[in-house]
Amino acid sequence: MKLKTRQIALGLYVFCSLLAVIATIIDNDLMILLVKPAVIPAILYYYLSTKTAKINWLFVSVLLLNFIGDSIVLLDFPNQTLIIMIPYFISYLIMLGFVGQDLQRIKFNASGLLIVSLIFGFLMYVLYELVQMFSDTNPELIIPVIVYGIALGLLGTIGAYNYYCKAATFTFYLLMYLISSIVSDVFYMLFHFLFEIQFLNYFEFALQLTSYFFVVKYFVSRKISGP
Numbered sequence: 001m002k003l004k005t006r007q008i009a010l011g012l013y014v015f016c017s018l019l020a021v022i023a024t025i026i027d028n029d030l031m032i033l034l035v036k037p038a039v040i041p042a043i044l045y046y047y048l049s050t051k052t053a054k055i056n057w058l059f060v061s062v063l064l065l066n067f068i069g070d071s072i073v074l075l076d077f078p079n080q081t082l083i084i085m086i087p088y089f090i091s092y093l094i095m096l097g098f099v100g101q102d103l104q105r106i107k108f109n110a111s112g113l114l115i116v117s118l119i120f121g122f123l124m125y126v127l128y129e130l131v132q133m134f135s136d137t138n139p140e141l142i143i144p145v146i147v148y149g150i151a152l153g154l155l156g157t158i159g160a161y162n163y164y165c166k167a168a169t170f171t172f173y174l175l176m177y178l179i180s181s182i183v184s185d186v187f188y189m190l191f192h193f194l195f196e197i198q199f200l201n202y203f204e205f206a207l208q209l210t211s212y213f214f215v216v217k218y219f220v221s222r223k224i225s226g227p
Contacts, residue, residue, distance in 0.1 A: 009046035016042050017209040024205050033074060040067035043212045050220050058094060059219050065091040066212065081192065082141060085148050092151050092181075095215075099158050099174065102222070112164040116157045123153040126186060134193040145189075156182050170222035177214035184208045 016038045023031035044063050048055070069087040072080060127149035131142055159178045163171040187204035191197065 006046065006049040009042065009049045013039065013042035013046055013213065017206075020209060021202065021206050025202055036070060036074065037067070039209055040064075040070065040212065043216055046213075047216045047220065050216070052220070056219070059098070062091045062094050062215065063212070065094075081138075082144055085144060088185075089148050089151060092148075092155055096151065096155050096158070098219075098222075099155060099162065102162050102171070102174075103158055106162055106165045109161075109165045112161050115164060116161040119160050120153055120157040123156060123182070124150075127153065130186065130189045130193075133189070138193070152182060152185065168221075170218055173214050173218035173221055177211050177218055180207045180211035180214060184211065 016035055019035040020032060020039060023035055040063055044060065047060075047063070065087040069084055069091075072084050072087070127146065130149070131145055134145075135142055156178045159171070159174045163175045184204045184207040187200045187207070191200040191204060
C-alpha cells in the first residue's frame, strides 16, 4: 500500500512538472497558474510517503519556501527579482545547516579540499561575471546577488566536498540538487539580464522543478544511510 502511494505521489509530481514545462513553452498563463502551484505539494506528498523517520519540519520548510518563491514568480510584477530571492535564499541557508551536519561526520581530505577550493573559485568568478551584466542597469541588485551567490556557492562547494570524500547515495542526490539549483539560477540571470533566449527560460524552469526531486531524495536517503 505504501509503495503504491509512493508511486502515485511520484507520478503526480512528474505529471505536474511536465505540464508546467509544456505550459511555459506554449506560454499558456492559465495552465501555468493551475499546474505550477501543484508541483511542490506533489513532491511534498512524495516525501511524506517515502520517509522512514519522523517528519523533519525544518526540511519541509525548505519546500514551503520554494513554494513561496514559485508563487511570487507567478505574480509577474516589475522588479520582482529581489523579492523572489528572499525565500530561496532562506531555503539555501537551511540547507547549509543540513550539509554542515554531513560535513562534520566526514573525515578531512586534503586533495578534496584543493578540488573544492577550485570549484568555489570558479563559482565566484561566474558570480562576478553575472554581477557585471546588470551593475549599470540594476545597481540595487548588486549586494543582494553577491550575498545570495556566496551562500549558494558555499552550499555547492561543501556539497561537492562531501560527495568527493564520501560517494554515497545521499551525497550524490545532494550534488544533483546543487548542480540543478546553481545552473537554474545562473540561467535565470542570463535570461532576465543578458540573453532573452526562450530556451534559457525553459531549461532553467525544468531544472528548478527537477531540483525538488533531488532534494527530497537527498533527505530521505540521508536519513536511511546516515552521514
